[in-house]
Amino acid sequence: MSHANAALTPRARLRLARLIVDDGWPIARAAERYDVSWPTAKRWADRYAEAGEAAMLDRSSRPHRSPARTPHPQVRRIVHLRWKQRLGPVQIAGRLGMPASTVHAVLTRCRINRLSHIDRVTGEPVRRYEHDHPGAMLHIDVKKLGNVPDGGGWRYVGRVQGRTNRAATPDRPRNKYRGPLLGTAFVHTVVDDHSRVAYAEICDDETAATAVGVLHRAVNWFAARGVSIERVLTDNGSAYRSRHWSRACAELGITPKKTRPYRPQTNGKVERFHRTLADGWALGRFYASESARRKALPAWLHHYNHHRPHTATGGKPPITRLTNIPGQYT
Structure with missing residues (x-):
């Protein structure tokens, strides 16, 4: 998505590129009309000529290669320790000999940085769902x-008074110890x-x-x-x-x-x-x-x-x- 101060939106980029590619305008004249630099106008014109209207959208700024990224086998070890043993970033870092900040970054990327995201029984990430309209389920x-016995239960009046209230509740059947069945x-x-x-x-x-x-x-x-x-x-x-x-x-x-x-x-x-x-x-x-x-x-x-x-x-x-x-x- 374009930032708030961007000179060109995807629609404006398309108009600029069409002026240059389809209508034959000089790049400098089209750039002047849309108040952008010559290289910017040429870049959008080249993208339009190469891939059409779809190329007017923003591209990801993620690099093609990340040599310093944590290797996949190491990521699997981190995830395994998190799922099976519920260890935190510091404990996992101590076992694997790596910075705790790196471990936390991996856990966040895998969406298991919080134990509430993991199923208590299976150790797998929690799968949540919701039907799209009322009444579907x-x-x-x-x-x-x-x-509750007459006079209140033990949670609020205490266990001693709770037993007294329980025993004094009338019209109740009794167990073999003569205690009332509430x-x-x-x-x-x-x-x-x-x-x-x-x-x-x-x-x-x-x-x-x-x-x-x-x-x-x-x-x-x-x-x-x-x-x-x-x-x-x-x-x-x-x-x-x-x-x-x-x-x-x-x-x-x-x-x-x-x-x-x-x-x-x-x-x-x-x-x-x-x-x-x-x-x-x-x-x-x-x-x-x-x-x-x-x-x-x-x-x-x-x-x-x-x-x-x-x-x-x-x-x-x-x-x-x-x-x-x-x-x-x-």
């Missing part, structure tokens, strides 16, 4: 949370791959019937916002492997997809949303009871979708990526 999963809240979460808009609801189990009910309500919720669902991605839980789930997806015209076994990173968008959900809603503030926490979920979801900046959407709320919401422009 929904990520679905379940977040399990222990119910139960589990199953938060079924649905996240759109492109926009990161999220839908969630709390259920008492994660059976196939419950998962199918959540799917129907989520599809209707997204449809009310102008989004048609094409695919859903889930893990290999029993509810999502059932015929009930497959039948429901077929009725809705949705293609069901499964993650690789033992690879939660495949469904990483919803897994990351679970962490945000826990920090912002489930564990982020004091709740005096489980009912109080459940009542706070809709307000937090509205804040997440409509007001909270999201790094994956350019620092804007996820809802801004849904451009066809009914009533948005009225």
